[in-house]
Amino acid sequence: GHCGEKDSRNIPxxxxxxxxxxPATRNIPTxxxxxxxxxxERLAGLRAGAVDYVAKPFFxxxxxxxxxxxxxxxxxxxxxxxxxxxxxxxxxxxxxxNPLPANLILxxxxxxxxxxxxxxxxxxxxxxxxxxxxxxxxxNAVFEANGGLSAFExxxxxxxxxxxxxxxxSTLTVAxxxxxxxxxxxxxxxxxxxxxxxxxxxxxxSESQADSGTLQRIISSKID
Numbered sequence: 634g635h636c637g638e639k640d641s642r643n644i645p646x647x648x649x650x651x652x653x654x655x656p657a658t659r660n661i662p663t664x665x666x667x668x669x670x671x672x673x674e675r676l677a678g679l680r681a682g683a684v685d686y687v688a689k690p691f692f693x694x695x696x697x698x699x700x701x702x703x704x705x706x707x708x709x710x711x712x713x714x715x716x717x718x719x720x721x722x723x724x725x726x727x728x729x730x731n732p733l734p735a736n737l738i739l740x741x742x743x744x745x746x747x748x749x750x751x752x753x754x755x756x757x758x759x760x761x762x763x764x765x766x767x768x769x770x771x772x773n774a775v776f777e778a779n780g781g782l783s784a785f786e787x788x789x790x791x792x793x794x795x796x797x798x799x800x801x802x803s804t805l806t807v808a809x810x811x812x813x814x815x816x817x818x819x820x821x822x823x824x825x826x827x828x829x830x831x832x833x834x835x836x837x838x839s840e841s842q843a844d845s846g847t848l849q850r851i852i853s854s855k856i857d
Contacts, residue, residue, distance in 0.1 A: 662706070664699060672803050679798055680813070682748060685849070686802055698846070702853045739765060740779045743772060747788055751795065754817045758784040793829040794856055796822070800834050801841030801848035807834045830855065 663683040665675075675686040684706075685699055746764050750756050761784055762772040773783045782790065792814040799810045811822035826834050830851065841848040 800838045
């Protein structure tokens with residue numbers, strides 16, 4: 634794939650989609666660094682799956698810290714086969730666990746489905762399971778074994794993570810951010826946001842704008 638002429642106004646979003654579509658790079662956190670990007674370009678990158686967007690001027694130490702944080706979060710959310718084997722040794726009761734590679738593939742495909750439908754207010758765990766043609770119980774078992782969260786909890790966490798990024802890195806209204814992450818009612822979104830982050834959307838935005846490193850510290854303190 635490539636970014637054609639029609640993508641010239643949305644290069645960050647196009648590049649993020651290409652990286653997510655490539656099996657060799659889809660699990661690597663994508664951080665954009667640019668001196669030219671306007672708000673719409675930043676939003677396009679985030680919507681396409683980028684985990685962060687840094688505008689120049691910047692401090693090298695800040696970039697390194699953001700990379701460290703996102704690599705840590707990525708490793709915690711998607712442990713490798715080796716890591717999983719170390720944590721979950723062979724069962725002593727003689728019952729073999731489900732083949733790990735199959736579970737990891739299911740988790741990856743389910744995650745892609747969730748990310749592609751995160752702005753759909755009707756998105757439910759049952760929809761994800763149906764897309765994979767597996768029971769919801771199996772879907773939750775896959776997610777809990779590879780991250781500790783049920784599919785429902787993962788959807789909620791991803792919505793809150795993306796909402797925090799958009800609030801901290803754009804001038805979208807709270808209502809618009811709510812729609813972007815699947816909440817048709819901004820009041821319900823604000824309530825859920827406060828429950829998850831311990832602060833209102835406007836409070837998080839104010840704190841993030843006052844200190845460029847605050848947003849990543851908030852996210853890393855809650856999502857592990």
